Amino acid sequence: MTRAYNFSPGPCGLPDSVMQRAQAEFLEFAETQTSVMEISHRGKDFLKVYNNAVRLLREIMDISDDYAVLFLSGGATGQSAAIPLNLTASSDDTTAYIISGHWSQRSAVEGKKYCHTHIAADNTGNGHTILPSEWDVPENAAYLHYADNETVHGVEFSTRPDSFVPLVADMSSNIASRRINVSDYGLIYAGAQKNLGPTGVTVVIVRKELIRARSDVPMIWDYKNQIPAESMLNTPPTFQIYMVSLVLEWVKNEGGIDEMEKRCVEKAKLLYSCIDAGNFYTAPAQIGNRSRTSIPFFLADDVLTGDFVAGAEKEGMIGLKGHALLGGCRACMYNSMSVAGAQQLVEYMREFERKHG
Ligand SMILES: Cc1ncc(COP(=O)(O)O)c(C=O)c1O
Numbered sequence: 001m002t003r004a005y006n007f008s009p010g011p012c013g014l015p016d017s018v019m020q021r022a023q024a025e026f027l028e029f030a031e032t033q034t035s036v037m038e039i040s041h042r043g044k045d046f047l048k049v050y051n052n053a054v055r056l057l058r059e060i061m062d063i064s065d066d067y068a069v070l071f072l073s074g075g076a077t078g079q080s081a082a083i084p085l086n087l088t089a090s091s092d093d094t095t096a097y098i099i100s101g102h103w104s105q106r107s108a109v110e111g112k113k114y115c116h117t118h119i120a121a122d123n124t125g126n127g128h129t130i131l132p133s134e135w136d137v138p139e140n141a142a143y144l145h146y147a148d149n150e151t152v153h154g155v156e157f158s159t160r161p162d163s164f165v166p167l168v169a170d171m172s173s174n175i176a177s178r179r180i181n182v183s184d185y186g187l188i189y190a191g192a193q194k195n196l197g198p199t200g201v202t203v204v205i206v207r208k209e210l211i212r213a214r215s216d217v218p219m220i221w222d223y224k225n226q227i228p229a230e231s232m233l234n235t236p237p238t239f240q241i242y243m244v245s246l247v248l249e250w251v252k253n254e255g256g257i258d259e260m261e262k263r264c265v266e267k268a269k270l271l272y273s274c275i276d277a278g279n280f281y282t283a284p285a286q287i288g289n290r291s292r293t294s295i296p297f298f299l300a301d302d303v304l305t306g307d308f309v310a311g312a313e314k315e316g317m318i319g320l321k322g323h324a325l326l327g328g329c330r331a332c333m334y335n336s337m338s339v340a341g342a343q344q345l346v347e348y349m350r351e352f353e354r355k356h357g
Helices: 016-025 044-061 075-087 102-111 238-254 256-276 302-314 339-356
Strands: 067-072 094-099 116-122 141-147 167-170 187-191 202-207 294-299 329-332
Touching: 016 238, 044 067, 044 202, 044 238, 044 256, 067 075, 067 238, 075 102, 075 141, 075 167, 075 187, 075 202, 094 102, 102 116, 102 141, 102 167, 238 256, 256 294, 256 339, 294 302, 302 329, 302 339
Parallel strands: 094 116, 094 141, 141 167, 167 187
Antiparallel strands: 067 202, 187 202, 294 329
């Protein structure tokens, strides 16, 4: 069996040991005589899985009891609506958004349907290659939303934005890849399909005191009711939550977030050193704002891009085609990508440059 190094933006590769464990337990989970995807979400066996996932996330990210942890459906995109609906009291309230790329832009557009949104900063003018360094936030804003890592444009905040109102962070593509102080945030959310597991479940970590009681929140995203219901106001994505629990266990056993961060920095350094070594490859993001986990890059001669991607696939490296908005290539290296995978990509890039440069 050959498993490729998967550089896709998400869904992406998951650790082999996680996949093997899921495979081993697939037909018969624990003492249940059936698969984990076939048991009731209300039964004690699944509740154990659910509680284990919550406990592991709390432990790994050091999340205090002031925060609720939810596993919801609808992706990070669903949260673009759920967040304003849960953190404002009415559609008359104001929220603030930093636009730093494709995903934060989408969140702001969606958020605007449910309250007043103030654009606190916008880097569209520089093609989302340089992160905003200043933002103006109305005093009455319910929160300041930003994307910690822009998966398409490849820019990442190295430290959180300063904010006197609660900070809401989209960490879909870099959650659990570096140590953060959760208590600095009002809410953190992430689609699981990059750093935490398969697609189909979204993690929401929310400071409970910020939740308001709007009556027009769709039930499945209603935090105040989902918290006592343990994310089970509807049938939750049980298999996905199980997979997240396995990935979190893997993170813990590998050395936790500090180890993930160390590897993340090492992988990014390998790739950027290769890109910066000459003029054959370029990365659009400004140095200092570059993402460690999702790295778009271009070949000097775009005609070669197709061959580059196809050649990589032949050598067991998939998912390198760039996002449609930018073209070129993109290498996403989430927690499950090994340093060896980054090394293999860099060797391939050097060889390709030798042949075509
Ligand atoms: C930073 C970021 N936010 C939001 C999303 C949307 O996530 P979902 O597909 O889970 O709705 C993505 C998807 O790639 C993303 O990278």
